[in-house]
Amino acid sequence: MEKDRLRRRTFLKILGLGSFLATVGLSIPITVRFLFPRVLFERPSTFIVGRPDDLNPATTGLRVYEDWKEEYGVWIVREGNRLYAINARCTHLGCTPNYFADEGVFKCPCHGSQFRSNGLNFAGPAPRPLDRLRIYINDDGMITVDRARLYTYKDFDRKGAYLKL
Amino acid sequence: MENKSALWRWIKGSRVYKSIFRHGYEDTKKNRILQIRSNVFLHIHPVKIPDHAYRIRFTWCMGGITFFLFLVEVMTGAFLMFYYTPTPEQAYRDMLYLRYDVPFGMILRNMHRWAAHLMIFTIILHMLRVFLTGSYKPPREFNWVIGVTLLVITLLLSFTGYLLPWDQLSYWAITVATNMIGAMPFIGHEGPLSLLDRYHDIRFLILGGSEIGSNALLRFYVMHIIVLPVTGMIFMAVHFWRVRKDGISRPL
Numbered sequence: 001m002e003k004d005r006l007r008r009r010t011f012l013k014i015l016g017l018g019s020f021l022a023t024v025g026l027s028i029p030i031t032v033r034f035l036f037p038r039v040l041f042e043r044p045s046t047f048i049v050g051r052p053d054d055l056n057p058a059t060t061g062l063r064v065y066e067d068w069k070e071e072y073g074v075w076i077v078r079e080g081n082r083l084y085a086i087n088a089r090c091t092h093l094g095c096t097p098n099y100f101a102d103e104g105v106f107k108c109p110c111h112g113s114q115f116r117s118n119g120l121n122f123a124g125p126a127p128r129p130l131d132r133l134r135i136y137i138n139d140d141g142m143i144t145v146d147r148a149r150l151y152t153y154k155d156f157d158r159k160g161a162y163l164k165l
Numbered sequence: 166m167e168n169k170s171a172l173w174r175w176i177k178g179s180r181v182y183k184s185i186f187r188h189g190y191e192d193t194k195k196n197r198i199l200q201i202r203s204n205v206f207l208h209i210h211p212v213k214i215p216d217h218a219y220r221i222r223f224t225w226c227m228g229g230i231t232f233f234l235f236l237v238e239v240m241t242g243a244f245l246m247f248y249y250t251p252t253p254e255q256a257y258r259d260m261l262y263l264r265y266d267v268p269f270g271m272i273l274r275n276m277h278r279w280a281a282h283l284m285i286f287t288i289i290l291h292m293l294r295v296f297l298t299g300s301y302k303p304p305r306e307f308n309w310v311i312g313v314t315l316l317v318i319t320l321l322l323s324f325t326g327y328l329l330p331w332d333q334l335s336y337w338a339i340t341v342a343t344n345m346i347g348a349m350p351f352i353g354h355e356g357p358l359s360l361l362d363r364y365h366d367i368r369f370l371i372l373g374g375s376e377i378g379s380n381a382l383l384r385f386y387v388m389h390i391i392v393l394p395v396t397g398m399i400f401m402a403v404h405f406w407r408v409r410k411d412g413i414s415r416p417l
Binding site: 032035036037040041042093094095109110 | 337340341344345364365369370373374375376378379380
């Protein structure tokens with residue numbers, strides 16, 4: 001028998017051990033992938049706020065609209081002729097703050113962070129102002145908010161972080 | 166398989182490997198017996214116990230009480246499962262139902278809760294005793310590692326059980342905790358040096374979604390009732406068995 005030929009027993013051994021190791025090895029990424037479902041039954045990332053005239057651009061100063069907080073976790077804020085969407089998620093550890101209109105302050109119930117009406121942090125452990133979400137006019141001329149696109153305070157003047165009324 | 170690599174030699178020479186696999190492949194009658202009887206899964210009852218393992222002069226019994234509390238958790242937990250459904254629609258309602266309408270439901274739920282709190286307490290005292298008597302030192306260092314693993318499993322059991330009542334406290338506690346997990350380096354979407362988004366990070370893996378919902382509740386439930394208790398029981402078997410093998414350490 002030739003020495004360097006692959007013998008049947010060695011071949012079957014490699015085949016058997018190889019398929020065993022491949023199965024065990026593949027089971028790990030397969031299990032991890034299994035835990036990431038393809039479809040999620042979560043709230044859609046975009047929602048429509050309304051027509052630009054609905055938000056009454058005649059009044060001056062700063063105003064916080066709470067109408068979309070309950071369902072989408074977003075405050076729409078109008079500051080002068082600027083409109084932006086504040087993400088109702090504390091920048092400390094992600095609880096939902098409450099808005100106290102009489103004080104003009106957002107307060108987080110979990111660890112006591114506080115923010116001004118424009119989202120600026122001034123008390124508690126929150127490390128940065130409340131994040132803002134992408135706000136734009138969609139093809140039907142409606143004000144739309146996309147909760148998947150986040151702007152931190154450095155990007156507040158970027159296009160998409162606010163809307164000029 | 167004669168051509169052993171340097172890595173394989175290093176693994177086999179390491180303390181961890183030698184703690185787990187204490188007897189090699191040597192084909193002698195003695196070694197074959199040693200292989201079997203030094204494995205808890207093949208030989209749960211030790212053939213012989215060293216004299217000093219029986220010489221218990223005093224004990225805090227904190228390990229024993231912890232195990233007793235674990236049994237309380239298993240029993241009360243099994244009873245709670247008769248009425249609890251891990252869905253957002255039903256979980257909170259079932260918890261109230263257990264409290265106010267199921268006979269002995271309130272004491273059952275409270276036993277489960279307080280035994281869980283006590284278990285953490287007795288574990289800490291148990292570890293304190295082990296530390297004070299120097300029982301973490303060789304030859305018991307392997308069992309110390311098993312014990313720390315059991316501590317982690319117990320903490321994870323407390324963590325997963327926290328969400329199940331599905332009330333404000335559990336919801337926001339898990340929100341905070343999973344946001345901290347999401348801030349881990351590399352594997353969390355808000356952590357430093359991370360390239361992942363919130364749909365592909367470690368937080369998503371734990372919650373089964375980008376926010377806490379029905380998937381998260383179900384995942385926590387499965388971990389709480391099957392995965393963690395069974396893993397814990399396996400480690401407990403090794404833990405107790407090693408105590409018998411190594412003996413109770415001498416008093417101060």
